[in-house]
Structures are given as structure tokens and as C-alpha cells.
Amino acid sequence: MNAAKLTLVDYGAGNLPSVERALGRLGVETQRAATPEALAGSRAIVLPGVGHFGQLMRTLEERGLRGPLRDAIARGTPFLGICLGLQALFVSSEEDPKQSGLGIVGGSVQPLPKTAKLPHMGWNQLRRLRPSVLLRGVRDDAYFYFAHSFAALDAPDAAVAVCDHGASFVAALEQENVLAVQFHPEKSGDPGALVLRNFVEFARAKTAGEEA
Amino acid sequence: MSLARRIIPCLDTDGASVVKGVRFVNLRDAGDPAELAARYNREGADELVVLDIAASRDRRGTFLETIRRVAEQLAIPLTAGGGVRSVEEGRSILRAGADKLTVNTAAVLRPELIEELSREFGAQAVVLAIDAKRCAKCPDRSVAALHQASNSALASGAWEVFVRGGREATGRDAVAWAQEAVARGAGEILLTSMDRDGTRSGFDCALTAAVSRAVGVPVIASGGADNPADFLAVFSEGRADAALAASIFHDNLQRLGELKQFLASHGIPVRLVA
Numbered sequence: 001m002n003a004a005k006l007t008l009v010d011y012g013a014g015n016l017p018s019v020e021r022a023l024g025r026l027g028v029e030t031q032r033a034a035t036p037e038a039l040a041g042s043r044a045i046v047l048p049g050v051g052h053f054g055q056l057m058r059t060l061e062e063r064g065l066r067g068p069l070r071d072a073i074a075r076g077t078p079f080l081g082i083c084l085g086l087q088a089l090f091v092s093s094e095e096d097p098k099q100s101g102l103g104i105v106g107g108s109v110q111p112l113p114k115t116a117k118l119p120h121m122g123w124n125q126l127r128r129l130r131p132s133v134l135l136r137g138v139r140d141d142a143y144f145y146f147a148h149s150f151a152a153l154d155a156p157d158a159a160v161a162v163c164d165h166g167a168s169f170v171a172a173l174e175q176e177n178v179l180a181v182q183f184h185p186e187k188s189g190d191p192g193a194l195v196l197r198n199f200v201e202f203a204r205a206k207t208a209g210e211e212a
Numbered sequence: 213m214s215l216a217r218r219i220i221p222c223l224d225t226d227g228a229s230v231v232k233g234v235r236f237v238n239l240r241d242a243g244d245p246a247e248l249a250a251r252y253n254r255e256g257a258d259e260l261v262v263l264d265i266a267a268s269r270d271r272r273g274t275f276l277e278t279i280r281r282v283a284e285q286l287a288i289p290l291t292a293g294g295g296v297r298s299v300e301e302g303r304s305i306l307r308a309g310a311d312k313l314t315v316n317t318a319a320v321l322r323p324e325l326i327e328e329l330s331r332e333f334g335a336q337a338v339v340l341a342i343d344a345k346r347c348a349k350c351p352d353r354s355v356a357a358l359h360q361a362s363n364s365a366l367a368s369g370a371w372e373v374f375v376r377g378g379r380e381a382t383g384r385d386a387v388a389w390a391q392e393a394v395a396r397g398a399g400e401i402l403l404t405s406m407d408r409d410g411t412r413s414g415f416d417c418a419l420t421a422a423v424s425r426a427v428g429v430p431v432i433a434s435g436g437a438d439n440p441a442d443f444l445a446v447f448s449e450g451r452a453d454a455a456l457a458a459s460i461f462h463d464n465l466q467r468l469g470e471l472k473q474f475l476a477s478h479g480i481p482v483r484l485v486a
Contacts, residue, residue, distance in 0.1 A: 014306045014307075014311070014333065014337065015311065017283075017307075017309060018283070018309070018311070021283070021284070022287065025287075050311075050333075050334060050336065050337065051333060051334040051337075052334055114428060116215075117428055117429060117430050117453060118428060118429065119335060119336045119399050119400075119429065119430070120215070121336060121399065121400060121429075121430050121453075122215050122216060122217075122218050122258065122430070122453070122454070123215070123216040123218065123258055123483045124214070124215045124216065125214075143216060143483040145288070145289060147289070147311070147336040148336065149335065149336070164214070165215060184289075186287075187286075187287065187288055187289045187311065188287070188288075189253075189287045189288060189485065190287070192287065193287065
């Protein structure tokens with residue numbers, strides 16, 4: 001296991017290669033983890049995601065990744081969830097109420113109201129709620145690319161930025177070692193690259209701090 | 213703060229090279245897809261569409277390689293399609309690096325394909341492409357007339373769906389087909405006016421508005437773009453969520469940055485790239 005690498009959870013998500021490419025452009029080496037063994041000992045974990053909540057949770061379960069992922073997060077491993085990877089952190093989602101989420105963040109994921117066009121597809125801006133690790137150095141008016149119909153409408157203690165589309169929803173959250181974004185940084189041009197770089201630096205600093 | 217209207221350059225390819233034509237015929241070579249992709253990514257395109265308009269079975273591998281080469285260049289979303297008939301073909305396109313795929317002819321022939329793709333990849337990854345043509349005997353569908361008409365009256369056969377690259381009429385009403393496709397799980401509509409395509413006479417705003425009002429998903433207007441005023445019109449009276457063009461961008465007749473500055477100065481929310 002290369003300890004310097006960043007681990008991407010491979011559950012078959014379509015955007016995994018894009019995330020790999022985006023991190024590669026930053027000079028970050030990544031490895032894919034589709035098994036508990038591959039996930040073990042990860043210094044930092046990224047859970048990319050697109051598609052259906054139920055399918056994500058089922059696949060994590062089938063591949064034996066659910067427990068190890070929760071354990072790694074509980075141990076303080078720096079974690080970045082992207083899009084569905086953010087939604088997976090919650091207790092449940094109305095997209096598939098029978099499947100439980102990872103339950104790292106309190107609350108549930110709900111459909112965005114149909115008063116606006118869905119999916120919420122395209123570039124939108126954020127409203128900052130408090131200082132953020134991921135958004136450090138990112139201009140307030142920066143646009144990020146979203147593609148989703150469900151969202152966490154609230155995460156009182158964890159949300160660092162929200163976005164509006166029919167309703168206000170959590171666009172970025174940070175809870176100790178757990179960071180997540182509803183948008184796709186890997187598809188969001190320069191601001192997106194900066195968000196990924198901020199995560200990589202957060203992970204490096206955390207790892208260095210533990211070794212010191 | 214609101215969702216930006218998107219400007220989307222389109223690369224029509226024969227699988228390997230970018231080609232151009234007027235009203236789907238008289239194709240000519242217009243450059244390397246990866247080079248154009250890199251330029252548009254840099255100049256502020258909000259998304260890129262790459263289509264295999266030949267869509268011949270034996271060249272599918274070539275097109276997948278083209279998608280890979282294009283995706284390498286992009287830090288923005290990529291939509292790809294042309295001849296997709298099955299979940300497996302859709303998967304190969306997404307695996308090659310596309311974020312979304314378009315379906316057109318195969319979905320008209322077998323509408324269940326939309327459900328299959330949507331179930332497998334999510335609605336956000338399934339774009340229904342419609343090639344629509346104004347039918348000669350139809351009633352007045354000017355924007356003014358549409359504004360007066362009730363929603364139910366919009367679906368009365370003003371635009372007909374064509375398939376097989378615009379060569380074959382289907383007898384289907386474009387607005388009704390868009391609604392059916394969305395009900396089946398399409399997450400976006402790529403709407404091309406065959407009357408306007410390649411003519412540089414402006415988007416068909418009436419067509420775009422009719423479809424945009426009829427469905428709850430984003431609509432990408434396509435066909436006829438010439439100048440910034442055309443884009444302004446299709447975003448305002450056409451109610452488009454995104455607008456697509458090819459030749460005016462390929463030939464440098466319209467710079468993306470200038471187009472967006474123009475739209476911003478007219479109150480359209482766009483993503484300006486420094």
C-alpha cells in the first residue's frame with residue numbers, strides 16, 4: 001500500500017475517472033479501492049458519486065465497504081464526498097427510504113422542490129455560512145457545476161455553504177475530518193480544482209500532524 | 213445568485229474528426245475534436261457536446277477513443293452520443309469519459325430505452341436529443357401566439373420529430389415526445405430545429421419555448437445560432453436553459469467570452485471566466 005496515495009472508493013460511479021483526472025492534474029497520485037483490503041490503511045479517502053442513492057448504498061454493502069468506510073471516518077481519516085458521496089453521509093434519503101446511509105451527518109436527503117427545473121443541472125453560485133477548509137481562496141462569486149435532483153436541505157452543524165434552486169440546500173459541509181460537496185469539483189473548472197487542492201492539503205496536514 | 217444559462221459548443225464528428233454541414237448534409241472537415249475541446253474549455257464553455265453523426269457500428273471504437281481524447285482536455289462536463297441503442301453502448305460512452313449521453317433515433321423506435329438508461333445511470337445522465345421540423349400545414353406558432361395559447365394547446369402538432377440524422381419523419385409531435393421522454397426518465401432535452409440548423413438565421417424561439425414550458429427538465433436549444441442577440445432571444449423569449457452552437461465557435465466567428473459578456477450586460481446570468 002502506497003501511503004502517500006489518496007484512495008478513491010470504486011463502487012462503479014461514472015465520475016470516478018473524471019475525479020482521477022482532476023486530481024492527476026494537481027499532481028496527486030490516486031488508487032482505486034473496490035475491496036475492504038484496498039481501503040484499509042488509506043491516508044485519505046474520496047467517495048465520488050453520481051446516480052441513485054439506493055444503488056450506491058447497496059453496492060457499498062455488497063462490496064463490504066460500508067463498515068470499513070465508517071470505521072476509517074471514525075478513526076479520523078480525511079474524507080471527501082462528492083455529489084452522491086455527500087448524500088451518502090446522511091442517515092437516509094427519500095430517493096430510497098429503505099436503504100440507510102452512512103449516518104455520519106444527522107438528517108436526511110430530500111427531493112428538491114419541483115418549482116424549479118429538475119435535475120438542478122448546470123453552474124450555480126454558493127452562499128457561505130462560515131469559514132471553510134474546502135472553499136479557502138475561492139472567490140465568493142465562483143460558479144460550480146451541479147447535476148442532481150435530491151439534496152440535503154439542512155445540516156445545521158455541518159453546512160459551510162448552501163446553494164439555492166427551488167429551495168436552499170447544503171452545497172458544502174465540513175465536520176471534523178469529513179468534508180463533502182454537492183457539486184462536482186472535478187467538472188467545475190479552476191474553482192473546482194482549488195477545492196480539490198484544498199482537500200489534498202487538508203489531508204496532508206492532518207497526516208503530517210499525526211505522524212509528528 | 214441563480215443557475216447560470218449555459219453556452220455549449222457542439223462537436224459533430226464522423227467518429228474521429230469534427231465535421232460541419234448545413235441542414236444535416238454537405239459535411240466538411242472542421243478540425244481535431246481534442247484541440248477544439250481544449251480551446252473551448254479554456255475560453256469558458258460551460259459544457260461540451262460531442263456527437264458521432266455517422267454512428268456506424270464498425271467505427272464505434274474510433275468514437276470511444278475520440279471521447280477519451282476529448283475528456284482528457286476538459287474540466288467541464290461532457291455529453292456524448294450518436295447511435296446509442298442499449299444500456300451497454302451507453303455504458304461504454306460514459307466509461308470513455310462522458311458525463312451524460314444523448315439518445316435520439318433508438319429512443320423513438322423503442323422508448324423503453326430511456327427508462328433503461330435512466331434506471332442504470334440516473335436521469336441526470338440521460339439527454340434526449342430531438343430533431344424537430346416545423347410542419348408546413350401547422351397553425352401559427354409564433355411566440356406571440358404561443359403566449360396566448362394555453363399549455364394544452366401547445367402540443368397540437370406544430371413541430372414534427374425526425375430521426376436518422378433528420379432523414380426520416382416520424383409523425384410524432386415534438387412537444388408531446390419531449391413530455392413522454394421526461395416521464396420515462398430523460399433528465400434533459402437537446403432540441404434541434406432542423407429548419408434553422410446550419411442556416412445562421414437565429415434559434416427557433418417558438419419551438420424552444422413550447423418544449424421548455426411543457427417539461428420540467430432543462431432544455432438545450434440548438435440550430436441557427438449566428439450572433440449574441442440570437443442567444444439573448446433564446447434565453448429570454450425561448451426560455452432555454454442552455455444554448456448550443458457549432459460552426460460560429462469553430463470558425464471563430466463568435467468568441468465565447470464576448471458572447472457571455474454580452475449576455476451578462478443584458479441581465480442573463482452566465483458564468484464569466486476570467
